[in-house]
Amino acid sequence: MAPAALRLPDPRVAQFPLPFASNGPQIFVHEGARQALERRFTAAFSRPIQLAITDNRRRMVTYAEAGGTLRLRLHMMFLGAPDEVLDALVSYVREDAREASQRLGEFIQANRHRIRASRTVQGPLRTRGRVHDLVEILAGVNDRYFGSSVTDVLITWGRRSRPRQGRRSAIKLGSYSAAERLIRIHPALDQDWVPRYFVSYVVFHELLHHLFPGELRRGRVILHSAEFLRREAEFRHYTRALEWERKHLARLLGAK
Numbered sequence: 001m002a003p004a005a006l007r008l009p010d011p012r013v014a015q016f017p018l019p020f021a022s023n024g025p026q027i028f029v030h031e032g033a034r035q036a037l038e039r040r041f042t043a044a045f046s047r048p049i050q051l052a053i054t055d056n057r058r059r060m061v062t063y064a065e066a067g068g069t070l071r072l073r074l075h076m077m078f079l080g081a082p083d084e085v086l087d088a089l090v091s092y093v094r095e096d097a098r099e100a101s102q103r104l105g106e107f108i109q110a111n112r113h114r115i116r117a118s119r120t121v122q123g124p125l126r127t128r129g130r131v132h133d134l135v136e137i138l139a140g141v142n143d144r145y146f147g148s149s150v151t152d153v154l155i156t157w158g159r160r161s162r163p164r165q166g167r168r169s170a171i172k173l174g175s176y177s178a179a180e181r182l183i184r185i186h187p188a189l190d191q192d193w194v195p196r197y198f199v200s201y202v203v204f205h206e207l208l209h210h211l212f213p214g215e216l217r218r219g220r221v222i223l224h225s226a227e228f229l230r231r232e233a234e235f236r237h238y239t240r241a242l243e244w245e246r247k248h249l250a251r252l253l254g255a256k
């Protein structure tokens with residue numbers, strides 16, 4: 001079997017500059033999810049599989065044979081892929097089936113927003129507020145909860161471009177754009193009566209969105225999965241932050 005690669009249908013993506021540091025770990029993969037997928041492929045191919053999850057910008061699927069082992073490299077978007085997509089992946093690798101390749105192409109197109117920095121950031125980033133410095137806060141959260149290993153996310157004061165519905169009020173105070181890999185924190189939080197731990201909480205929440213890109217369940221993307229909520233509750237001032245928010249929401253809304 002020859003090494004093969006399924007590329008993004010649209011090569012224009014490669015023309016965008018990458019505005020992030022490229023050293024250090026780029027992605028966080030749930031090891032249990034990776035192993036489950038590896039087991040599934042081992043069964044489907046009836047031979048040893050080595051599965052690596054990547055954050056590749058252009059090659060979404062690559063495979064190569066090495067000493068009886070099939071080495072499969074998949075973009076992280078496949079971790080939450082529905083069964084039919086995983087079946088298509090098996091057919092694609094096994095017999096390079098045209099139909100399977102088309103099905104995979106559609107899935108990749110539909111998940112393009114999960115490909116690293118597919119869109120350049122619009123406008124300048126403003127991190128130093130009147131009261132709170134977002135670079136400092138992000139660095140603190142990154143150090144405390146992730147051993148400073150998150151190197152590929154940007155942050156700015158700003159309002160999200162598109163309103164979303166059905167989200168909790170705290171979340172409107174922050175947003176995460178996967179296409180830009182950018183966290184936006186609402187300027188209403190840049191006031192001296194807003195405690196730093198609360199800004200840290202909102203930053204932490206959005207950073208979790210960066211690290212857990214949502215799970216696909218019955219065709220719907222679940223942003224706040226059980227795993228997400230479990231991780232969120234690990235925030236040191238979690239209860240205190242929720243309480244502060246409840247007490248000050250009206251004032252925050254007035255400040256917008």
Ligand SMILES: [Zn+2]
Pocket residue numbers: 171205209223224
């Ligand atoms: Zn959220």
